Amino acid sequence: MKSLILCLSAAGLLAACAPMEPTAPTTPSDGPAQCRADQYQRYIGRNRSELPPKPANETWRVTCTTCPVTMDYSPSRLNIFYEERTGIIREVKCG
Numbered sequence: 001m002k003s004l005i006l007c008l009s010a011a012g013l014l015a016a017c018a019p020m021e022p023t024a025p026t027t028p029s030d031g032p033a034q035c036r037a038d039q040y041q042r043y044i045g046r047n048r049s050e051l052p053p054k055p056a057n058e059t060w061r062v063t064c065t066t067c068p069v070t071m072d073y074s075p076s077r078l079n080i081f082y083e084e085r086t087g088i089i090r091e092v093k094c095g
Contacts, residue, residue, distance in 0.1 A: 035078040035094035048082045
């Protein structure tokens, strides 16, 4: 009986270590593509005055890195954070 329990325990441990199939990729509506942040990464390190006009029907939030902002998360909103003193863009992300 003891050997049966040991065999079953060993089988369970081996199954837990087996490689897993990769999970399906996230839907295109997730991540930086939804708010198009991936298309604006090239502005990091440049002055905020170089940003193009906001495209119609898009939600942008352009604010300084130390400025207060609401904490609500909107995956379709593009957030562009710049340094208040210099105007240099430091981060571009969805949210």
